[in-house]
Amino acid sequence: MTAATTPHRYRVQAREVETADTATLTLVPLDQAVDTPRPGQFMMLTAFGFGEVPISVSGGDGDGTLVHTVRAVGPVTRALHAATPDTIVGVRGPYGTDWDVERPDARDLVFVAGGIGLAPLRPAIWAAIRSKHRGRIVVLVGARTPDDLLFSRDLGTWERRPDVALGVTVDQARSGWRGNVGLVTSLIKRATFDGARTTAFVCGPEVMMRVVARALIDHGLSESDVRLSLERNMRCGAGLCGHCQLGPLLTCRDGPVVGLDEAALLMATKEL
Amino acid sequence: MTPLTTLMLGKHPWVSGIPSGQIALIGDHSREVRFHAGQVIFAEGEHADRFWLIWEGQIALVLDIPGRGTVVLETLSAGDCLGWSWLFPPYHWQFGAIAVSDSRAMEIDGTAVRSACDADPALCAAIYRRVSATTVERLQATRMRLLDLYGAPADHHRSDEP
Numbered sequence: 001m002t003a004a005t006t007p008h009r010y011r012v013q014a015r016e017v018e019t020a021d022t023a024t025l026t027l028v029p030l031d032q033a034v035d036t037p038r039p040g041q042f043m044m045l046t047a048f049g050f051g052e053v054p055i056s057v058s059g060g061d062g063d064g065t066l067v068h069t070v071r072a073v074g075p076v077t078r079a080l081h082a083a084t085p086d087t088i089v090g091v092r093g094p095y096g097t098d099w100d101v102e103r104p105d106a107r108d109l110v111f112v113a114g115g116i117g118l119a120p121l122r123p124a125i126w127a128a129i130r131s132k133h134r135g136r137i138v139v140l141v142g143a144r145t146p147d148d149l150l151f152s153r154d155l156g157t158w159e160r161r162p163d164v165a166l167g168v169t170v171d172q173a174r175s176g177w178r179g180n181v182g183l184v185t186s187l188i189k190r191a192t193f194d195g196a197r198t199t200a201f202v203c204g205p206e207v208m209m210r211v212v213a214r215a216l217i218d219h220g221l222s223e224s225d226v227r228l229s230l231e232r233n234m235r236c237g238a239g240l241c242g243h244c245q246l247g248p249l250l251t252c253r254d255g256p257v258v259g260l261d262e263a264a265l266l267m268a269t270k271e272l
Numbered sequence: 273m274t275p276l277t278t279l280m281l282g283k284h285p286w287v288s289g290i291p292s293g294q295i296a297l298i299g300d301h302s303r304e305v306r307f308h309a310g311q312v313i314f315a316e317g318e319h320a321d322r323f324w325l326i327w328e329g330q331i332a333l334v335l336d337i338p339g340r341g342t343v344v345l346e347t348l349s350a351g352d353c354l355g356w357s358w359l360f361p362p363y364h365w366q367f368g369a370i371a372v373s374d375s376r377a378m379e380i381d382g383t384a385v386r387s388a389c390d391a392d393p394a395l396c397a398a399i400y401r402r403v404s405a406t407t408v409e410r411l412q413a414t415r416m417r418l419l420d421l422y423g424a425p426a427d428h429h430r431s432d433e434p
Contacts, residue, residue: 115422144422171417175341178372181332182346183413190349205421 005238007046007090008032010066012083018069018150022116023081024058027066027091036062037094039101039123040229040257043068044237046090047079054234054252055080056120057094066091069119069150095237097257099124099201099227101131108136108193112212114184114204115143118150120229120256121203125154129163135198138191140167142184142204146177167191184208185215195220203229210267213260226260230267277302281378284325285351286402294395297388301381307331307371313354315368321383323355329375334368346410347372353406358382359399 010027017023037043037057045068046052053076059067072081083089101109101124109128113121118141128137139158143149149168158164167187169180180187184204200216202209209228216226232244232251239253247266249255278299281287287295305324307313313331314320324331331354332344345367348354357365359382389396 142422144420148422169347171420171422173344175343177344180330180347180349181344183416186413189351207416207419208421211416 005092005236007044007052007092008034010089010091012085012087012089013065015083015085019148021073021081022069022071022150024067024069024119024151025080025083025089026059027068027089029064029091030088033064034066034091034093036060036064037066038098039127040099040120041094041096042120042234042237042252042256043091043093044095044234045070045080046092047076047083048088048090050079051076052090052235053077053080054095054237056229056256058119058122059126060123067123069116069122071116093237095234095252096255099127099229099257101127101201106134106197108138108198109133110138110140110188110191110193110198110200110216112140112184112188112200112202112204112216113142114208114212115148116150117202117204117208117229121201122151122154124201125158125164129161133163136165136193137163138165138167138193140184140187140191141169142187142208143168143170145170145172146174146179165191183211185211188212188215188219193219198225200226202226206231206267213264217260223261223264224259227257228260228263228267229256230258230263231256277304277378280304280327281325284327284378286325286353286406290398290402291394294392294398297392297395298380298385301384301388302378305377305379307375307377309371309373311371313369313371314365316365318365320355320357320363320365321381322379323353323358323382324377324379326350326352326354327376327378329377330372331375331377332370332372334370336368342368342370353402355382356403356407359386359403 009030012025013028014026015023042054042056044052045055055068058069070077070080072078111121111125158166169182173181202212213226230251234252235241235243237252239250244251278296281299282295330349333346334342334344336342
């Protein structure tokens, strides 16, 4: 990885509110653009005066604009989340491994997202759709409540597309919700795909990924066909500082996207 | 019971593994039913004397909460079993059930199955094993939901502190 360690200046072109604590920012370069990221990779975003955080790519058309979805959970992400159009932010990257979504060809593709985990999967889902993928495309989304569902426009579009099978569930419904209520694993049980010929892409809280991975294995997938996006304390982004070490992996360089065959043991190890 | 009913029953995942003779016993007390979207299947507190194996559609377990209206606790769909309260005293539904979409199910007379279980320990074991498996699966899923997994991530996994 040779991405520069000095941030480039980007301007917030648009800010779209997704939920009460999450917004999607479209960023355009003020001078030099960074390399085009691939779905699954992340950028280090700087909120000047606050600090720098790793944020996954959640969209973009390869035209130099970057799309990032930020959930306000700490000082830096709160500053980024609050960034209004014309705010200047810092960007360096792209870093890490990607979903490699084009490679599985005619296999069935199953995307399982929990909460903010839909953000890193969104560009991979669109990449699969745009590639006119020949296998099934199954998108399964779990969220805390209906109000916490991200990308409502995308969900509506995917629901209407004949080439996508979409399942959405929430942990807690409000009055009037007519969709599914239950754990995201309940959607796996109901979905139609050929487990032996499926590649799965999973992103969400680590515990959710563990139970989803088990459900996928029960559905006939092998560990090497389940890809997960791991979140650790990424700082340098270039595999130099060691903050994001997970056993033998430096997740900023060897991840965030890793195979379950590589991650299963590490995820099951306490305090790793 | 018709041979078709028993044949259909035997293909439902919930009864998978039950010997055909015992499926026929359950089939003696089964019939195919349809629910239209919005139809109340049972209400909280009513006498529970049957259960359903869902073939098609979506059914919501609901609870009326003052000030919040009717809240969906969980949705069930094809392959799922609806209703356990017929098996345990006091045989009252703890929640309500409403068809979310047009649905088709096999309705089974729980009282008759309980009687059949009293006379057939093997059938009794098969039924309890399946109800237990369903209970455990939903208990585990409920526990996971209680964890509020999609809440704010643990701080040590993020570099959001300067």
